[in-house]
Amino acid sequence: MVHAATLRRWMWTLVVPLLGMTAPGCTEEAGARRPEVAVTARSADRNSDGTLKRLPPGPPAEPPFTLVLPYEAFGPSAMASRVLGPEWWSWEPGGSFAVTDSFDVRIVVYAGRSASDVRARYPTVRGASDYRYVAKDDAIAYLDEQIASLAREAPADEDDFDFGPLKRRLEETRHAIRTKLGPSKPVDADR
Incomplete structure (x- = not known):
């Protein structure tokens, strides 16, 4: 649309x-x-289409079962979209937003719970909450892969882009997941 x-x-x-x-x-x-x-001028708290930039707070994280993180914790949309989907609202077809728009998409990393239980606790409701869900092991595998890739992209000279800050952010996210969720427990239900 x-x-x-x-x-x-x-x-x-x-x-x-x-x-x-x-x-x-x-x-x-x-x-x-x-x-x-x-x-x-749109107000600072609204996007170009009139939607809120920041959604109301949702349910809190429940370590060691769930951890709620902002989309940015997994890197830019170009990097994270294959795991998390695009950074814009999940109820929008996307692609036609202003550069100044931002979207309060929250990522629920879970362990020891089924995906259906997590979706019930953290539902996506148009205009009120937008969650994406990723199992702990999948999140760690994604972060390990991206961190290793960024480590190989060290700048050759001062004119090259420095991926160091992005790599450190992904390392912090991985550390937070491991610290808060601990070891994964097998879940027989759908992931």
């Missing part, structure tokens, strides 16, 4: 010029065929 604001922007920047039309409120003398739009 594409947001109405995005459709309007596409219409005024693509369709109207193709048809040789002038949008209402435009000044052709300036060479602009775009409408003069009053800039309305």
Whole structure:
């Protein structure tokens, strides 16, 4: 689903010029065929589509069974999406958000509980909570893989990007999971 604001922007920047039309409120003398739009600032606590950037607090973590972490604890979306899904709201098809938008997606790492029990305790409810679920062993395997990959990407010179801070953040996440959840216990139910 594409947001109405995005459709309007596409219409005024693509369709109207193709048809040789002038949008209402435009000044052709300036060479602009775009409408003069009053800039309305969204409040700092809302995204471009009007959704909240920070959702209400959810149930607390229950060590040694669950640990709730922010999405960022697993790295940027380009890295973590194959395990956690995209960083935007799970109820949105995504992809058409402003750069300043942020999404309060929480990751529940669990051990000694079934996935269905964890989903019942930490439900995703449109506009109220957005959780992603990952078993402890899967989270540790992902973090180990990414940390090893980043260790191989050490900068060759000062102009190369330094992945050190990202690697340290992933190491901190791995340490928190191991510290809070302890050794995993086998679960016969679905993971």
